[in-house]
Amino acid sequence: MRAAVYTVKQSNGWEAYLSIDPRVDVLWWKGELSWKENEVTPAADRVIFLGVSLPLGWAVKLHRSFTYRKEMERWSEAAWTSYAREILKAELDQEEELLRAGGDSPGVPEQESEQTGTDQRDLLHPHKLLDYADWLAKALRGRSLLESEVEALLTERRPELLGCWRSAAQLAYLQGRLRLEAAVGAELAGEAGSLERDGAGGAGLREDVGRDKQLGRSGRVEHREDGHERDRGAAGRAGWGVGTGREGAGYVKRPGRALARAAWLPALRGRLARRFAAAPAHPRCLRCGSAATGRTACAACGLAGCAYCEACLALGRSRACALLLRGAALPAVRGTAAMDPAGLRHRWGLSAAQAEAAGAALGFLAEPRAGSAAGRPERFLLWAVTGAGKTEMIFPLLEAVLAAGGRALVATPRRDVVLELAPRLAKAFPAESIAVLYGGSRDRWAEGRLALATTHQLLRFYQCFDLVIIDELDAFPFHNDPMLAFAAEGACKPGGAFIYLSATPPQTMQREVRRGRLNHARVPVRFHGFPLPVPKHLKMPSVGDCLKRGRLPIKLIQALKHSLEREAQIFLFVARIVQIDRLLSLLRRALPGAVIEGTSSQDPERVDKVAAFRRREISVLVTTTILERGVTVPRSDVFVLDADDRLFDEASLVQMAGRAGRSKDDPKGRVVFASRQWNRSQRGACAQIRTMNKIARHKGYLNKGGVQ
Secondary structure: OEEEEEEEEEOOEEEEEEEOOHHHHHHHHOOOOOOOOOOOOOOOOEEEEEEEEEEHHHHHHHHHHOOOOHHHHHOOHHHHHHHHHHHOHHHHHHHHHHHHOOOOOOOOOOOOOOOOOOOOOOOOOHHHHHHHHHHHHHHOEOEEEEHHHHHHHHHHHOHHHOOOHHHHHHHHHHOOOEEEEEOEEEOOOOOOOOOOOOOOOOOOOOOOOOOOOOOOOOOOEEEOOOOOEEEOOHHHHHOOOOOOOOOOOOOOOOOOHHHHHHOOOHHHHHHHHHHOOOOOOOEEEOOOOOEOOEEEOOOOOOOOOEEEEOOOHHHOOEEOOOEEEEEOOOOOOOOOOOOOHHHHHHHHOOOHHHHHHHHHHHHHHHOOOOOOOOOOOEEEEEEEOOOOOHHHHHHHHHHHHHHOOOOEEEEEOOHHHHHHHHHHHHHHOOOOOEEEEOOOOOOOOOOOOEEEEEHHHHHHEOOOEEEEEEEOOOOOOOOOOHHHHHHHHHHEEEEEEEEEEEOOOOHHHHHHHHOOOOEEEEEOOOOOOOOOOOOEEEEOOOHHHHHHHOOOOHHHHHHHHHHHHOOOEEEEEOOOHHHHHHHHHHHHHHOOOOOEEEOOOOOOOHHHHHHHHHOOOOOEEEEOHHHOOOOOOOOEEEEEEOOOOOOOOHHHHHHHHOOOOOEOOEOOOOEEEEEOOOOHHHHHHHHHHHHHHHHHHHOOOOOHHHOO
């Protein structure tokens, strides 16, 4: 895609604008698209086009890099051209280098017209254009969508806009209600890692853009011989067809016109490269935050090296000439006043520990905030042990934000958790329309103040939610994925709030808690009031050695038999998928009366086997960390073989141990770490479990029969 960039001279200096439909800009600066009652379009004294048909990525950089200088008042056409070329020097150099190296050139793009924006024949009537722009701005509020995604939304909800939505988008941009971005672009100095990327002098997301500079218009009208009337106020002073020696409103001199062709004229580009210096560009995907490592020849923009992002290809190709539209969000709201723990227990049926933690989180939401020093939303950690009932604790938090008129999002890494939580949220909030979002969801474009989504779906939102709750932040795929962390942060409003839910927060977050840098509340006990089972160590050879010898240690077999005798089902975790089948043979020989199965992420029958395990049709299930979360069996024991393996970190061991003792009918389930060595991860997991039990005992959360 290609776009135009122009500058407007007003009483307070020059300001740059981006355009994907200059015809709309002509009407805007002529004052024919006022969108609020008694509104007057700010007057423009002069308009200069820096480029009319630039590759979108170049146009966005030129727009964002524009900085007003006093000497611009006296600039000649050549000076404007030099200024634009200086900004784009790195892009010109890179394109020339690719062509010299034998890169493919997709050909010359369409030629520029001599009169930009003059052909109004196919443009919508101003009233309809205003209506479409208003609808589009509202539909994209808080969204971050590529051009193809916008068209998918329109196909489903407003198909009559399909042929004219770019005009509506351009008007919404001029109104300050929509941002037009290149999906992949170069980071400007000082903005690396920033989620807010307003260009200098650009319209940005200010709702008052184009309205806080009302300089007044003369209102003079010129009657032309062809019977048409032309405003000689803003339009005349802007130079739209005035003093140019050309007929028809909309023509302006374009000293940067040659720049639009420079990308396809290597000789000219070479001369420019020698004359001007510019900082090298660092392409980065604005949608997911990843570095754009790929480059291909592109027919859409005419470049031999159009950068694209490989990290988020599954959601549509994000490239330097792909248009990314971002709607302006409403200001963030605070949660309603905090409720005391007794009220929470009565309102939501929470335990004492749950109510205290939820009350602390509500107090955090009710506090006034302006975002952190880095411009990020404020954060709060709900550190709750496995089986503590985290879902029930978020209900009062969601209620507080919704009652204040805000929007809330619950994000979880896995689709199955989304499907499990959806009916529970619907039951808790029957009056709310809930958007349930995951790959292939029918609610893809649904509007709702409450959203439940997998973390990948957050890439389609931008500063949309007042509250973002991230469940299982330490779980795959969210854990250690900068792209998903970037998306989650971008989905929250700058003045909004993050609530993290986890039984095993990352070590960096635990350090922040210890140093007092992260607001948090702990839930150190399960709903039934019994302490967490503390793992016992069983020293034994590695699974690999056992398989070589063809037998299992007597101590392990005796421990397994003890669990089966008390009618407990057994989670038996191993570190390697390839060991499961051979281990099954040894187990079946050692435990002939038990039904023993194995499963992993590569097992096509995994869902059926897990369901059979829940129905107690399987006594021992040999598995990997794929089942360390999300599966609850009322009476179960846990054995972790090769617990000293490097694949089992402290968090994994805590999660696996958390499968035991979750039921009030069997709160004292057994956990065994079987290994040759007692390593740091095992010690850390046991220490974390003991610490939670100690806190629960100190606060009086444990049942009298559960004190250890």
